[in-house]
Amino acid sequence: MATTATAEARKKRIRRSPAEARALILKAAQTRLKAVGPEGLQIKEIAAIAGVTHSTILHHFGSAEDLRVSLAENMVEKLLDDILAVMDTGDTVFPEDHSVLFRVFEVLCDDGNARLLAWTMLRGADLRAGEDTLMALFDKIHAGVVQAIKAAAGDMVVKDDVADRHARFIIYLVATTAVGDGIAGPYLARLIGLDEMEATKDFRDWFAARLF
């Protein structure tokens, strides 16, 4: 009988290391979050996706709320790692098409990263998670942007503190735009009569052209 078969099949357990189990569960939680938005992030649903019971989640995370906190932290950390990884793939920091900055942009706003980030922000989380990674990332980007500013100025001499401030504004602008684009992009694009597909690319080119 089917019931007997499943009953016997059920006996098999996969025993993971705590780290593996946590990672598996966090991934499932992220999947669920992308799928259904801020509400509906319940441990039973997550457990179903991860292929475990909800008590396993409670075992590893303590409580449902603790899982959410861990998820928020984990997502910020992974996002930063992704951006760092992307930055290391280019040979020079700023090729003529500003591609590194825009690869960062893409990581931020594509694939729902900005929405997940927004969820994190909206929760009012501490966001002290990955503060050091963040600082390292910022320093790296900042140095590159300063360099690009001086290059763009050509012969003209740019004072260090001016370039520094300018670079900070540029980074701030790109970051906020990326977040806003990721969250409200599709909606705004429709409203404004930019039909997503081509216009997105055009917009980014236009944006890049007036950054420096």
Add this chain to the structure above:
Amino acid sequence: MATTATAEARKKRIRRSPAEARALILKAAQTRLKAVGPEGLQIKEIAAIAGVTHSTILHHFGSAEDLRVSLAENMVEKLLDDILAVMDTGDTVFPEDHSVLFRVFEVLCDDGNARLLAWTMLRGADLRAGEDTLMALFDKIHAGVVQAIKAAAGDMVVKDDVADRHARFIIYLVATTAVGDGIAGPYLARLIGLDEMEATKDFRDWFAARLF
């Protein structure tokens, strides 16, 4: 005894019109949403803030989810009204300091409006609410921006379709930046070493200067 006093005090009922009751409840819901983020938007909490029982909410809105939908719609409508109101206060659409566009910016990103908007977006709501208001608003802004672009060009002749496209990009940029700023602004500002108070103003000036 205190219990007797409250028991007697409880007898007094405030009887509101349906419109008043709905408005009161929606305001409480918004307050709660600002305070606690996407979760914790439960009708009992909202009822407590509004000073009614949760069954009153159910009476007026039908269900908890219906309240959330109404809230999302209501917020978008109010936001648009605010922006429209702000736009009508200036005599010309684009004075030299671009103040109207930035008053719009402020409405969008200040006082948690962007966070509420983000919540709305994250819910995956239709957002068809206020679509016509939105279009009217967009047309108004768009016309102003086109005008400003041509003014900025001075003697040079700007083709209509070029100005139109340019204007759309500018509006898109301002809107996405405003949303991103409202959501991630405080966090990013700290990270980037712009200490909120003064730098915010400076950033907006810098931003305005390179828009046209």
Add this chain to the structure above:
DNA sequence: TATCTTATAAACAGTAATGTTGATAACTAT
């Protein structure tokens, strides 16, 4: 004033979420 409507509330009911317990199977170490 009398009647009707309905906004409100209290108590109850149902459901869906989280959390708890005890047993067991899958590893590790001795």
Add this chain to the structure above:
DNA sequence: ATAGTTATCAACATTACTGTTTATAAGATA
């Protein structure tokens, strides 16, 4: 092998959130 550890699960318990019913008081209308 054997013992010890613990990740896992099923069943149960509990909380909390939503929804229902019934009664009542505040107005409106006549």
